[in-house]
Amino acid sequence: MKIKIGNTVIQNQLVLAPMAGVTDLPFRLLCKEMGAGLVCMEMVSAKAISFHNKNTEDLMEIEKGENPVSLQLFGSEPELMGEVARRIEERPFDILDINMGCPVPKVVNNGEGSALMKNPRLTEELITSVVKAVKKPVTIKIRKGFNDKSVNAVEIARIAEGCGAAAVAVHGRTREQYYSGRADWDIIRQVKEAVKIPVIGNGDVTDGPSAAAMLKETGCDALMIGRAARGNPWIFREINYYLETGNELPGPDIEEVKEMILRHAARLLECKGEYTGMREMRKHVAWYTAGYPHSARLRQRVNEIETMDDLKKLLEGNFEGKQ
Known part of the structure; x- marks a missing residue:
């Protein structure tokens, strides 16, 4: 409408x-x-x-x-x-x-x-x-x-x-x-x-x-x-x-979430540079991953990321699908 x-x-x-x-x-x-x-x-x-x-x-x-x-x-x-x-x-x-x-x-x-x-x-x-x-x-x-x-x-x-x-x-x-x-x-x-x-x-x-x-x-x-x-x-x-x-769509799967995080981060870096972009991305990563297994540990570690490579490694090692 x-x-x-x-x-x-x-x-x-x-x-x-x-x-x-x-x-x-x-x-x-x-x-x-x-x-x-x-x-x-x-x-x-x-x-x-x-x-x-x-x-x-x-x-x-x-x-x-x-x-x-x-x-x-x-x-x-x-x-x-x-x-x-x-x-x-x-x-x-x-x-x-x-x-x-x-x-x-x-x-x-x-x-x-x-x-x-x-x-x-x-x-x-x-x-x-x-x-x-x-x-x-x-x-x-x-x-x-x-x-x-x-x-x-x-x-x-x-x-x-x-x-x-x-x-x-x-x-x-x-x-x-x-x-x-x-x-x-x-x-x-x-x-x-x-x-x-x-x-x-x-x-x-x-x-x-x-x-x-x-x-x-x-x-x-x-x-x-x-x-x-x-x-x-x-x-x-x-x-x-x-x-x-009138029907509910299933939420995104784990791969779609990871892809969205990385796309979001890449655009932030493009707009604001790596130093500012990665620091602003930290809160977004915490929101994207809330409710997932081990997300508390990931949110602790996300405050350490400073580069896109740091973010990719963090997602690969600490982010699993919902149980």
Whole structure:
């Protein structure tokens, strides 16, 4: 089932969530290959862009094959957000997303990310500024609320729609929860019933059955998958198949996992060099191998790898199929 966000057509209902330190170019390409309809980049600071920060420039690298792709900005100053949005619009992303869900203290303490949900008036000014600055569709990613005493996802979604936002993604947890406990899918349903723009549900979608359940229970237009995709780009292939057929695909076999790890590592090295690439690959290897026999030992040893040869030797000697 295709969905449309502004003038951008997405071929299916699956969206790779923006995740700092995870959804860089190599990982996005793998998820796209496995069936993600829309991939979202790591969040980038509007302030850092305005200061021409080199690391931020690297975060905004986009490759033609990954479109449609969403670039996510975070910040709390409406004028600056609009100015930066205008400056970067010529880049080859399709959708500009405003981060209003990040729970990390250093972001929240600056009044950014999920802290914006505490200030609906500022939120309205910020979204309006960005929407007026660009022609590309603008979306927002929010949470249920900042805490259980201020559950205002519906209010913020209505504000966003009124400001001209093209879609809203809703994570069914408060900022106070971070990623603990169960996601509240009912708040996603409430948002869907309150607005006419597409609503993307986020939280506790881990496989085909949970994906189908969220769609049915909330009526949302699309699904955003975050932590469940770490070390598991196959999740998009498996969910798409389930939504189309009602049947579950078997997971990848051991050889496919090894091949994916090595492809992922090779692309990371190509993008970031061996020193940085192999160090960033360590966490991905831990995610890819979680749940396999001897994976605890492998995760201990993965922190020693510094070259592609080290990685190949590690996989050959310590990684076996699931029992």
